[in-house]
Amino acid sequence: PHVAFSLPRHTEEAALKRSKDFYNLMNQRRSVRFISPEPVPRKVIDNVIRTAGTAPSGAHTEPWTFVVVSDTEMKHQVRLLVEEEEEMNYRQRMGDKWVQDLAKIRTNWVKEYLDVAPYLILIFKQTYGTLPNGKKKTHYYNEISVSISCGILLAALQNVGLVTVTSTPLNCGPRLRLLLKRPANEKLLLLLPVGYPASDATVPDLKRKPLEEIMVHV
Amino acid sequence: PHVAFSLPRHTEEAALKRSKDFYNLMNQRRSVRFISPEPVPRKVIDNVIRTAGTAPSGAHTEPWTFVVVSDTEMKHQVRLLVEEEEEMNYRQRMGDKWVQDLAKIRTNWVKEYLDVAPYLILIFKQTYGTLPNGKKKTHYYNEISVSISCGILLAALQNVGLVTVTSTPLNCGPRLRLLLKRPANEKLLLLLPVGYPASDATVPDLKRKPLEEIMVHV
Ligand SMILES: Cc1cc2nc3c(=O)[nH]c(=O)nc-3n(C[C@H](O)[C@H](O)[C@H](O)COP(=O)(O)O)c2cc1C
Ligand SMILES: Cc1cc2nc3c(=O)[nH]c(=O)nc-3n(C[C@H](O)[C@H](O)[C@H](O)COP(=O)(O)O)c2cc1C
Numbered sequence: 001p002h003v004a005f006s007l008p009r010h011t012e013e014a015a016l017k018r019s020k021d022f023y024n025l026m027n028q029r030r031s032v033r034f035i036s037p038e039p040v041p042r043k044v045i046d047n048v049i050r051t052a053g054t055a056p057s058g059a060h061t062e063p064w065t066f067v068v069v070s071d072t073e074m075k076h077q078v079r080l081l082v083e084e085e086e087e088m089n090y091r092q093r094m095g096d097k098w099v100q101d102l103a104k105i106r107t108n109w110v111k112e113y114l115d116v117a118p119y120l121i122l123i124f125k126q127t128y129g130t131l132p133n134g135k136k137k138t139h140y141y142n143e144i145s146v147s148i149s150c151g152i153l154l155a156a157l158q159n160v161g162l163v164t165v166t167s168t169p170l171n172c173g174p175r176l177r178l179l180l181k182r183p184a185n186e187k188l189l190l191l192l193p194v195g196y197p198a199s200d201a202t203v204p205d206l207k208r209k210p211l212e213e214i215m216v217h218v
Numbered sequence: 219p220h221v222a223f224s225l226p227r228h229t230e231e232a233a234l235k236r237s238k239d240f241y242n243l244m245n246q247r248r249s250v251r252f253i254s255p256e257p258v259p260r261k262v263i264d265n266v267i268r269t270a271g272t273a274p275s276g277a278h279t280e281p282w283t284f285v286v287v288s289d290t291e292m293k294h295q296v297r298l299l300v301e302e303e304e305e306m307n308y309r310q311r312m313g314d315k316w317v318q319d320l321a322k323i324r325t326n327w328v329k330e331y332l333d334v335a336p337y338l339i340l341i342f343k344q345t346y347g348t349l350p351n352g353k354k355k356t357h358y359y360n361e362i363s364v365s366i367s368c369g370i371l372l373a374a375l376q377n378v379g380l381v382t383v384t385s386t387p388l389n390c391g392p393r394l395r396l397l398l399k400r401p402a403n404e405k406l407l408l409l410l411p412v413g414y415p416a417s418d419a420t421v422p423d424l425k426r427k428p429l430e431e432i433m434v435h436v
Contacts, residue, residue: 002420005248007379009414012259015378019265022377026272026370030223041230046429047237053432054244055369056384059319062427069436098358101277140316141386144407147362148384151273151369152244159240160233161225166274166366168359180436189362196227202220209280211264214271218287218398 032163034201035117051156055149058141063126064149067180070119079114085172117193124186146189164192250381252419253335253411269374273367276359281344282367285398288337297332303390335411342404364407382410
């Protein structure tokens with residue numbers, strides 16, 4: 001069954017102001033690799049994940065699982081595992097060019113934030129689901145859907161003054177899946193440490209492309 | 219060079235309220251396939267695209283191009299092309315199972331909204347870039363980055379009362395790229411018709427998974 005749909009309507013002036021304010025809010029977002037150990041209310045995290053769950057998904061499959069880790073020992077296990085793999089990535093697997101490309105961001109395989117951040121959010125994509133009759137249910141476009149949902153999650157975090165770094169721990173997926181006891185249909189897509197920025201946090205002095213470089217009007 | 223980073227700090231109470239309000243706003247988002255022809259201020263669209271451009275991206279490659287189509291004739295060309303391919307998708311390419319999965323959403327290959335919506339936003343991922351010396355520059359994780367950027371775009375649209383349907387026009391990418399004269403390194407990822415919802419818009423009566431089904435706490 002279909003149902004009527006409407007949204008609150010803003011005046012042109014109000015819409016313009018809202019669009020600017022939201023841009024200013026989001027434009028303050030940066031990937032932050034220095035996270036404060038200060039606690040963050042669990043209910044805020046719950047609401048942020050709820051918000052991510054409002055994302056669209058191919059054929060409404062909602063193919064995402066957000067694993068929220070706050071247990072100190074489990075965070076440390078995640079850190080050990082990620083650092084072990086990342087050291088091999090940087091030293092052997094990525095190739096000189098990639099390592100050079102990352103030099104200006106100054107990332108390496110030491111990830112202190114994995115111990116320090118009050119929460120780690122591991123985002124898994126469900127590559128398929130299970131039908132009531134036990135058969136596999138295809139999840140069309142699951143990676144795109146889950147990435148869109150991550151975009152909405154980032155907006156929700158920024159809206160409450162929390163920071164993260166969107167990271168893709170290369171080659172860590174299978175071991176992290178086992179560590180966190182996730183089923184075989186789930187594959188790790190992204191790992192986000194979440195918290196307030198450390199008081200002495202710094203970020204690379206990057207610029208963003210201006211509108212003319214990202215938009216073409218026809 | 220690195221620079222200091224901080225964000226405005228909210229009280230716990232304020233953060234909780236902001237997280238709830240943003241959830242309520244985003245939870246009202248639906249994919250809307252009935253779009254009003256009413257005009258939308260161009261500056262609002264500009265700001266929404268600017269907001270999408272604040273997304274994180276692998277190694278800061280910003281691998282996105284947003285093609286905004288408002289020209290009536292070009293919108294119609296896009297419609298003809300998409301409907302031609304989509305009819306073949308539904309009739310021949312998708313397989314009975316997929317078509318069945320979509321039955322409850324009642325989508326088919328007729329896409330009136332492509333003529334009617336004041337704007338079509340075609341989101342291209344740049345699969346590689348070009349270095350100053352003319353060589354190819356790899357864009358790591360370009361599809362994930364562009365999808366995250368689309369999530370932020372959806373949040374920005376919802377924030378100003380605009381609607382869209384996140385669509386992936388299967389097999390239309392190469393022809394749409396040529397129609398819109400985009401370079402060979404750009405691949406179509408998503409097509410979003412944008413406008414106010416039609417006054418008689420309806421949406422499928424879908425429910426979203428509750429928090430317990432999408433979040434696991436460790
Ligand atoms: C990656 C992706 C691809 C989609 N492709 C289409 C599409 O081609 N046509 C369409 O009508 N809807 C498409 N949708 C919209 C979904 O059907 C919709 O998000 C889902 O049914 C949930 O409804 P909601 O967005 O209203 O919450 C797509 C959504 C996503 C995220
Ligand atoms: C798909 C994706 C993968 C990323 N992977 C990593 C990563 O593994 N480690 C890291 O430190 N940053 C990672 N980043 C963050 C980018 O380096 C960062 O977004 C980019 O430098 C732009 O900076 P900004 O987010 O502060 O605007 C990733 C971002 C995206 C979108």
